[in-house]
Amino acid sequence: MQHLHSWLIFGTFLLCLIAALLHIIAFATSDWLVSDGNSPFVRLGWHEACFNNCHFPYCPGGDRDIVYNDCYVWTFNEMIMIDERFREIKEWLMPAWFTTARTVFIVNIPMSLICCILLLICTCWTCKYQYTTASTKKKDVISIVLLYTTLCFLIVSTLLNVVGIAIFGSNAPLRNYMPMPYKNHFGYSFWMDFAVCILLGVCCIFSFLAAVAKSLHFKGPKDPRYAEDMMLGRI
Numbered sequence: 001m002q003h004l005h006s007w008l009i010f011g012t013f014l015l016c017l018i019a020a021l022l023h024i025i026a027f028a029t030s031d032w033l034v035s036d037g038n039s040p041f042v043r044l045g046w047h048e049a050c051f052n053n054c055h056f057p058y059c060p061g062g063d064r065d066i067v068y069n070d071c072y073v074w075t076f077n078e079m080i081m082i083d084e085r086f087r088e089i090k091e092w093l094m095p096a097w098f099t100t101a102r103t104v105f106i107v108n109i110p111m112s113l114i115c116c117i118l119l120l121i122c123t124c125w126t127c128k129y130q131y132t133t134a135s136t137k138k139k140d141v142i143s144i145v146l147l148y149t150t151l152c153f154l155i156v157s158t159l160l161n162v163v164g165i166a167i168f169g170s171n172a173p174l175r176n177y178m179p180m181p182y183k184n185h186f187g188y189s190f191w192m193d194f195a196v197c198i199l200l201g202v203c204c205i206f207s208f209l210a211a212v213a214k215s216l217h218f219k220g221p222k223d224p225r226y227a228e229d230m231m232l233g234r235i
Contacts, residue, residue: 006126008210009147012203013119016154019199020112022192023161027105030071031187033172039180040068044172045189046102047075049093054179097171104164105193111157115203118150122210140214147211154207158200165194 030045040054050071072086072093094102125143168190175181 005147005210005213008206008213009119009122009126012206012210013116013123015199015206016112016115016119016203019196019203020109020116022199023105023112023196024109026189026193026196027109029189029192031189032168033178033184033190034187035178035180036183036185039183041178041180041184042071043187044093044178046105048073095171095177097167101164101167101171104160104167108157108160108164111153111160112200115150115153115157118146118153119207122146122150144211144214147207147214151204151207151211154200154204158197158204161193161197161200165190165197 027046030048030050031043032046033044035041035043040052042050042052044050048071051068054068066088068089074086074090074094122143125146169186171177172186173181173184178184
């Protein structure tokens with residue numbers, strides 16, 4: 001029990017770091033919704049949408065002469081707003097649920113990185129005093145507070161990711177969104193971020209167990225081999 005929390009914290013840090021990296025990669029890639037082929041729709045991400053000879057009635061606009069046959073990148077691309085064809089389909093590509101889900105994922109990027117930083121601090125703090133016999137109550141209290149604070153951030157990050165996945169997963173396959181929905185399916189970017197939800201959930205469990213283990217060790221009996229002065233950190 002004495003060092004169980006140390007291993008749990010270190011394992012949680014590694015899992016959280018992997019989850020944060022996967023979340024960033026998933027958000028940066030454009031294979032959230034993809035087509036099986038032979039469809040005017042090719043793929044969709046948070047930054048671009050690709051089409052293959054897409055025109056009315058598959059793509060909105062009401063004019064068969066307007067054809068969408070390329071990838072439209074809107075992130076860090078102010079010039080695309082000049083394109084009249086893109087303005088025609090902007091509201092179609094980015095409805096309210098799309099903007100909400102994208103905002104949730106953006107917020108979760110710094111949140112997941114904060115979790116990694118807090119877990120790194122907890123890991124360094126634990127390793128620093130793991131082999132120290134003169135552990136004071138102040139050090140133990142700080143360690144416990146750090147663990148429960150980290151747990152709170154992990155829970156928030158997990159909920160954010162679950163909400164984002166739920167919003168996209170329940171709206172993207174709808175018939176009134178992308179053309180030929182029966183040919184569309186979730187791409188590797190979606191499943192990558194779905195795995196992030198699982199990893200963050202495991203991090204929450206590990207972090208909770210680490211906090212409980214540290215609390216039990218703090219409240220438990222002290223080793224009688226050490227003097228009271230040493231246990232209080234006076235030596």
